[in-house]
Amino acid sequence: MTWEEYEKKLSKFNVAEKDKEFLKRAFELALRVHKDEKRLSGEDFITHPIAVSLKLAKLKMDANTIAAGLLHDAVECSPETLKTIKKNFGEELSFLVDGVTKVDRIHATGADRALESVKKMFLAVAEDIRVVIIKLMDRLHNMETVGSLPQEKRERIARETLTLYASIADRLGMWNIKAQLEDLSMKYLYPKEYEYISNEIKKFAPGREKYLKKILRVLEVELKKAEIKPVEINYREKHLYSAWQKLERYEGDWSRISDLIALRIIVPDIKSCYGALGVVHKLWKPVPGKFKDYIALPKPNGYQSLHTSVFTEPRVIVEFQIRTLEMHREAESGIAAHWAYSEAGKPKRGFKSMGKKFNWISQLQDWNKELKKENTSSEEFLEALKIDFFKDRIFVLTPKGDVIDLPKGSTPLDFAYHIHSEIGNHASGAKINGRMMSFSWELRSGNVVEIITQKNKKPSVEWLTLVRTALAKSKIRQALRIYPKKSFLSSDKKLAEIRIYGKNRIGFIKDITSVFAKRKINIQNLISARSGSEEVPIRVTCVPKDKVELENIVLRLKKIEGVRKVAFILK
Secondary structure, X not given: OOHHHHHHHHHOOOOOHHHHHHHHHHHHHHHHHOXXXXXXXXXXXXXXXXXXXXXXXXXXXXXXXXXXXXXXXXXXXXXXXXXXXXXXXXXXXXHHHHHHHHHXXXXXXXXXXXXXXXXXXXXXXXXXXXXXXXXXXXXXXXHHOHHXXXXXXXXXXXXXXXXXXXXXXXXXXXXXXXHHHXXXXXXXXXXXXXXXXXXXXXXXXXXXXXXHHHHHHHHHHHHHHOOOOOOEEEEEEOOHHHHHHHHHHOOOOHHHOOOOEXXXXXXXXXXXXXXXXXXXXXXXXEOOOOOEEOOOOOOOOOOOOEEEEEEEXXXXXXXXXXXXXXXXXXXXXXXXXXXXXXXXXXXXXXXXXXXXXXXXXXXXXXHHHHHHHOOOOHHHHHHHHHHHHHOOEEEEEOOOOOEEEEEOOOOHHHHHHHHOHHHHHOEEEEEEOOEEEOOOOOOOOOOEEEEEEOOOOOOOHHHHHOOOOHHHHHHHHHHHXXXXXXXXXXXXXXXXXXXXXXXXXXXXXXXXXXXXXXXXXXXXEEEOOOOOOOOOOXXXXXXOOOHHXXXXXXXXXXXXXXXXXXXXXXX
């Protein structure tokens, strides 16, 4: 590709003329460094850094970040290149290229490789957000072209992308990037499911789009009557991986997925968001329990929007998403949107400039210190990281209205230890929405949680079976070491929490407990607070002799009538 061809592509993203000379020099250096290199596909290697830089330009990143996209692999080819960059382009570009190079330099394997990758990614976030954004664009293009690699390597990269890179994009609020990474990973990890979901969505899409256009015309008339002028009304198709996850939860019932295609109403201000919501609810009956106000209570990654599902006809459900243009930009690009549309127009280093919504990064650093105290292994650290920071999130409120971000499945004790270890260690009770509830209660988004403390209250061994987060487990274990008579931690045996999903029926619990009784395994705790919901599991805590016995228990439980799925967690 020539500079003229590259410049033409840059112009599509409104790159400032004053930056083009700088980018031209970076482009020419990248050409020289990679001139004799080829990718496994046979393409010239330069096609990769060019593609990465254009993705960064599309995100409206600054000239130094786009140039770093062009040169992000240059140091690997020639270490001397970093000195050249610093001398001819300045400290900032040199810093970004060096940052990406350090993230890439991982010589470990297995869990240690994944762990080191995550550590370096989050260290880069703390130093300069742009390093991680460059790395995400690098991974996105690699996933778009990974088909030429051997199957084993392709699957390893796809698995790492799904579990780590897509999760990081999600936590940084980069929803669109997350969705693309998930779909590309699914294509190589679950090819049959990918093809099935893709074909099914294509079948539904034409009729659904035609129907939505009809609804759109009715909506536009009513919005005009209400004197609401939308910036844009469009519809988006659900991404394949997300559709597959929902289909799994709904046991293959497509009719229960209401947001295969959702209507988006983008309006000038927040007042218009709620006005448009009123118009939608006036036109069509809302589906109970399907309204989410993410404007008043944003998601942990900063996402804001109003979501509602309505019956446009009997048994026909349509989802609406209503947001401002600024919210839409942030929903698509996350942290990158903060960068691109910052009022100061100057580079912002580190996560602190991004406000409270990214406080979780500093929390990660504190959490890392706690686990180091216990000499946690790489495998355990990575598993804890996935649970505490990358699993589905919920947001609950303190009595003062502060939003606390926790992994799905958290209990009041997780909340207590998240606030402060002293609150956790002296917790004697919990109020959820003003009502006293047990410590085993599974918290849900929007719950107001109040922890009642007593000075003489101390943690017990049983608490380890009630918490979900690694931070809470670590704090409880530290407290238990103070009281050795109650501690069983010297034992090689591990607590196991087994989660059983399925349809409730008379005798269901008895059949479950009999599996343990026949093997003479003592059940330490059994929690069933489902209220008829199949999505809330029955949780059984026990101490199996070894992993083989645990696997046998799981196998027996799966054979029980009505059981849909069984999962376990080692405490």
